[in-house]
Amino acid sequence: AQSVTQLGSHVSVSEGALVLLRCNYSSSVPPYLFWYVQYPNQGLQLLLKYTSAATLVKGINGFEAEFKKSETSFHLTKPSAHMSDAAEYFCAVSDAAGGFKTIFGAGTRLFVKA
């Protein structure tokens, strides 16, 4: 069965610092992996996704993530945090064996300090 683990329910960084949000997944077949962002009082929106093409995926707002099969990881990074990046971030996994179901992680709330 698929599963997603996000390490750290809260991450705090200073403006201009590196953002690193961790995600590990479990899947019995090649996975599709997603990062979604949720701003306060809004629905989720896609940041980026991995669909078995390039292992380094670039998304919106300067975010990127690297698929590492050997580590079963899909960590999200951004070189320089901006105040507007403060939000909750969800990692998600689906695969052909999952039957239309995308599994979401518990989420990581990112705080950005001035």
Added chain:
Amino acid sequence: NAGVTQTPKFRILKIGQSMTLQCTQDMNHNYMYWYRQDPGMGLKLIYYSVGAGITDKGEVPNGYNVSRSTTEDFPLRLELAAPSQTSVYFCASSLGQDQETQYFGPGTRLLVL
């Protein structure tokens, strides 16, 4: 395109009352989903639909019902509201399954007292 719209934005229910959460999408997506979001728990799938007339249970379907009479609409029904159903509910749609992006509505915040 409005995308995915949900009504109402906020509702307070008394225990035992019923209500319908409305969801509409204008992207001609076949796949639609209902999730609930509880603090620290991520999103849990309640029901999903792969097309008009076809629905199926997700991870947490108890206490809910859905219908899909048109491609655009996917209402979620709570028949006998319970405090455990206090949550934020999100509707989403996608063009297909697996690798397809899901597009989310703004959510309905429900409080059952």
